[in-house]
Amino acid sequence: MGNTKKWSESEQRLLLTILQQRFEKNETRHVGLKWSAVEERLLADPGKLWSLEQMEQTGGEPDVVSYDKERDQYVFFDCAAESPKGRRSVCYDRAALDARKAHKPTTSAMDMAKEMGIEILTEEQYRNLQQLGEFDLKTSTWVKTPDAVRKLGGAIFCDRRYGQVFTYHNGADSYYGARGFRGALYV
Incomplete structure (x- = not known):
């Protein structure tokens, strides 16, 4: 840290x-x-x-x-309404970043979270957050990916559309301007 x-x-x-x-x-x-x-x-x-x-x-x-x-x-x-601006356009983890041959983002969500001393939200935590308000109506958020999915090259992310919370998959090396990550900190 x-x-x-x-x-x-x-x-x-x-x-x-x-x-x-x-x-x-x-x-x-x-x-x-x-x-x-x-x-x-x-x-x-x-x-x-x-x-x-x-x-x-x-x-x-x-x-x-x-x-x-x-x-x-x-x-x-x-608890920002949208995925934090300063944490967007990142792939999922270091392995995904290293695997990219071209157009690499500057870092990964997992690396950035570690540097900040926080944990990426799990899917369950993300859904709990959505019980407190409506978040990510225009953006999406990487969430902690199960090892079995990650071993196959994938990662999961969530957002809220049409009044529902959705969980999706993508290649862990993908990154988008509207996808970031949310963190949890225990004090």
């Missing part, structure tokens, strides 16, 4: 203010959760704050979507 960035008090405060405002504006995403508890966790782990800054800077608009009792952690997802 590249989360060695030194945080000034003012930079930390600014990000926390943005996250708190989003948290308060979208209370239906996290019913029963208190911002003060989330903030306490974030202040205790600057690496997670760095990852949230990366999510924010790439257009993800991260917000708390749940509390995982088993892991004793708050869960942030990218």
Whole structure:
């Protein structure tokens, strides 16, 4: 993870203010959760704050979507209306990127997520996100692909069209200007 960035008090405060405002504006995403508890966790782990800054800077608009009792952690997802702009036009993973002979994208979704210190949403997480609103009406999002599919050269992605959430497949080496990825971060 590249989360060695030194945080000034003012930079930390600014990000926390943005996250708190989003948290308060979208209370239906996290019913029963208190911002003060989330903030306490974030202040205790600057690496997670760095990852949230990366999510924010790439257009993800991260917000708390749940509390995982088993892991004793708050869960942030990218909640931007469309797939984050700063994370589009990427193929699925490093193997797919390396396999491309021409017109390679600059990186892959899995590599970028690792660098940011986040996980790509699973299909189940993506569908859970869609219960909180309508996302990806114009874009699509790579999701964690089962190993059996990936071994055959494919990868899966999701979007929302016609009031439904759809899961599709594509070659893992494909990339499009309207396809990116959404991340999850556990704090």
